[in-house]
Amino acid sequence: MSKSKIALILLAFVTLAFYACKKEVLTDKQAALQQLVGRWPLKNRVVTIYDGFAIKTEISPYNPVDTLVFSADGTYFQTNKTIIKSGTFTIDEAGESITFSGAPALTQKLNYIRTTTIGLVVSDETVTTGSTKVRTLLIDELSK
Template identity: 85%
Template sequence: MSKSKIALILLAFVTFAFYACKKEALTDKQAALQQLVGRWPLKLRIREVDSAAVIRKDTTAYNPVDTLVFSADGTYFQTNKTIIKSGTFTIDEAGENITFSGTPALTQKLNYIRTTTIGLVVSDETVTTGSTKVRTLLIDELSK
């Protein structure tokens, strides 16, 4: 075999290996869905009050613990020894909001998605009194 044929075969092999190992880029929605799948016990409710550059945080532990279970097929159920509710969920294209089915549908902001914790915004209110703004943020923290 000539050296040019061997070089051509090696080049073809390297090219094939490069394309076979190329990583698929995930969209924000796909990455959020991939991270959500699993059991997520509701551990804490965090109340953050921001008033004139002073931030106060309070946390309340849940006992007994409600658990949200997300499946890759877009279904979920909430349980606390027995199933409380179930349905489907969708995540927006930006991976920032989750909508739970129901009447009416409930949309919550995903404040953060980490490896072992998720923060779901329950409410985010800003009240202005004169020149003072007070922002109150309630977040449910779910931990694996």
């Protein structure tokens, strides 16, 4: 084999290795979906109250614990020993909200998605009394 053929083969391997190791860029929606797939027990309801001066947080455990199971094909089911509810879900392009199918459809903000916990916003209300604004944030915390 000539030196030019060896150099050409080595160049082909280096080029192939470069393209094979190229990092895949995920959209926010794809990253959220990838993180969401799996079995998520609904463990706590977190109530946070911001009143301008202080923050008060209360954590109430769910009993019994319901579990949400998300699949990569966009289906989900909620279970507590038996299936309570099932359907499809979609995530918005920004990866910030999830919409569950049904009549009517339910859209919830994804407050956070971490490796072992997800926060789904149940309600976010702000009440103004005089010059004081009080914000109450209710979050369902799902934890693996």
